[in-house]
Amino acid sequence: MSLRAELLAPAGSFLSAKAAVNAGADAVYMGGRRFGARAYAVSASSGEEDMLMEAIEYCHLFSVKVYMTLNILFKDFELKELFSYLKPYYEAGLDGVIVQDLGAASVIRRDFPDLKLHASTQLAITGPEGVLLAKRLGFSRAVLARELSLEEIRRIHERTGLELEVFVHGAMCYSYSGACFMSSLLGGRSGNRGRCAGPCRLCYETGGKKAFYLSMKDMETLDLLPELLSAGAYSLKIEGRMKSPLYTAGVVSVYRKYLDLALSGRDFSIEEGDREILREMYDRGGVSNYLKRRNGPEMLSLSERAFRAERAEISEPIRENYLKRERTLPLSADFYVSPGERASLSLTLLSGEGEEIGEIRIVKETEEIAEAAEGRALLPREVEEKLRSCGGSGFRLEKLSLRMEGALFLPISSIKRLRREAFSELRRAILEKRRRRTGEAGQGEARG
Missing domain, CATH: 3.20.20.70 (Aldolase class I)
Incomplete structure (x- = not known):
């Protein structure tokens, strides 16, 4: 079966x-x-x-x-x-x-x-x-x-x-949920209005003996x-x-x-x-x-529980x-940059087995254009470090491909902003798949 x-x-x-x-x-x-x-x-x-x-x-x-x-x-x-x-x-x-x-x-x-x-x-x-x-x-x-x-x-x-x-x-509960009026009758707090006071958890006396008879x-x-x-x-x-x-x-x-x-x-x-x-x-x-x-009495907790x-x-x-520990979604990322162009970051969701799901793919570009480096060039390890800083985003990079054409300059702040914007857009795209539009489906208040 x-x-x-x-x-x-x-x-x-x-x-x-x-x-x-x-x-x-x-x-x-x-x-x-x-x-x-x-x-x-x-x-x-x-x-x-x-x-x-x-x-x-x-x-x-x-x-x-x-x-x-x-x-x-x-x-x-x-x-x-x-x-x-x-x-x-x-x-x-x-x-x-x-x-x-x-x-x-x-x-x-x-x-x-x-x-x-x-x-x-x-x-x-x-x-x-x-x-x-x-x-x-x-x-x-x-x-x-x-x-x-x-x-x-x-x-x-x-x-x-x-x-x-x-x-x-x-x-x-001691009684059927929805059919119990004990809280309402004893204290005016109705379980059918979400306000049950739990009187069945209290101690009661019968025949001179006290116990939690309804608990x-x-x-x-x-x-x-x-x-x-x-x-x-x-x-x-x-x-x-x-x-x-x-x-x-x-x-x-x-x-x-x-x-x-x-x-x-x-x-x-x-x-x-x-x-x-x-x-x-x-x-x-x-x-x-x-x-x-x-x-059977074995179903009841008759004595008060010790701390x-x-x-x-x-x-x-x-x-x-x-x-x-934060739960995260695995991603595949592809970063590409060459002199005279904007850097791009492509993100794709991965399955638990590491395969690309492919239903949602995000591509973002930097506002700044990369330039040929005249002094210190941007290092691949610097780019990787910034892209893998995913804390609090809900994502983690399982796979990362870096393609950097020649020695070039691009502000580190630009790469960090690219990562944040790409993660934010990917999050929106995932949630958008579950969203609805009410449209003309209902006009409850107008109809009374």
């Missing part, structure tokens, strides 16, 4: 989105400043830059998809604002939206017909009937409830044929990845938009390793050191899931590899 899959990572901030990309995610899901089910995530509460727009550009540079969370229940006046809110992200190339409110889904389908709709887990879809309804309503993917078994996922896949997204790691252990499914793929799960989703970039990087890197192993068809086994990484990232006193069980100091031997390699 030919298997394919997407590793979907959480991003509550631009730094988390960057960590997810660097650690190997195929896609990230992230909220903007409004209408997301995590109103207290950094991306929603920051008064500074638009982190989602920044994340879209960074992710698309490395061919990683971005899904925007619009997974709350909307008020009528908010539906009228949805077109203008979503338009800039749509034009930037947003790959899909995760939606709970069926009215919002209808508006999006009308105004942005080519934007993919994903039915949120907040819709509490637990069977084929719910998935088939989502399909009829225009959704291209259903995010299944976390309470399903492997066999239930398999049955849904076989009966519906719709793309399925399944949670594989992270926090579990679920976290989900972890490393051992079950081959079975999930076989059951028909396509997008494997990691929970954690409220968690740190370190959490995102650590968890994504481990799941990337074992998802690739599962897809390869080779013998599948988990190294204990990788389980330790997951425990170090976040630990509620054990792990559980519904994939092969229905209930645990960070273990540098686990966290520091993750910081170095995914948070501090």
Whole structure:
């Protein structure tokens, strides 16, 4: 059987989105400043830059998809604002939206017909009937409830044929997402408006005994990845938009390793050191899931977790590899200059195997014209040094060809400016391939 899959990572901030990309995610899901089910995530509460727009550009540079969370229940006046809110992200190339409110889904389908709709887990879809309804309503993917078994996922896949997204790691709610009103009733903060206060994580008393009776252990499914793929799960989703970039990087890197192993068809086994990484990232006193069980006290984290100091031997390699180290795209570069002409720099994207992709090729020239050297001539090593200074650009030169005709003079500043402008134009060209034009596709506010 030919298997394919997407590793979907959480991003509550631009730094988390960057960590997810660097650690190997195929896609990230992230909220903007409004209408997301995590109103207290950094991306929603920051008064500074638009982190989602920044994340879209960074992710698309490395061919990683971005899904925007619009997974709350909307008020009528908010539906009228949805077109203008979503338009800039749509034009930037947003790959899909995760939606709970069926009215919002209808508006999006009308105004942005080519934007993919994903039915949120907040819709509490637990069977084929719910998935088939989502399909009829225009959704291209259903995010299944976390309470399903492997066999239930398999049955849904076989009966519906719709793309399925399944949670594989992270926090579990005591109740069905989207159908829980505990936070709203106890404190006036509705989970269906993105403001869940997490009352199920509090200590309660019954029969004279205090414990965390509603606090679920976290989900972890490393051992079950081959079975999930076989059951028909396509997008494997990691929970954690409220968690740190370190959490995102650590968890994504481990799941990337074992998802690739599962897809390869080779013998599948988990190294204990990788389980330790997951425990170090976040630990509620054990792990559980519904994939092969229905209930039981073993699924609850009844006692309060003791504080645990960070273990540098686990966290520091993750910081170095995914948070501090910049991910870059490999390039082939051709520099040519001769007296009486402008120097030119040609850039071509390379594949991971070092072959030219060829779809995007940039050629830039200097403003200054090279002259025959009367004194000290420009040296090839000087040119190479300046061209290879790629820090912060998102690129690296894997191949560099220098052709310099005779002894000539050209200011070093001119070569540095040529490199910067060429890199900037290449970046724009890559991102432009993902951009859209709204045109007459929608006039949401005008229609009311």
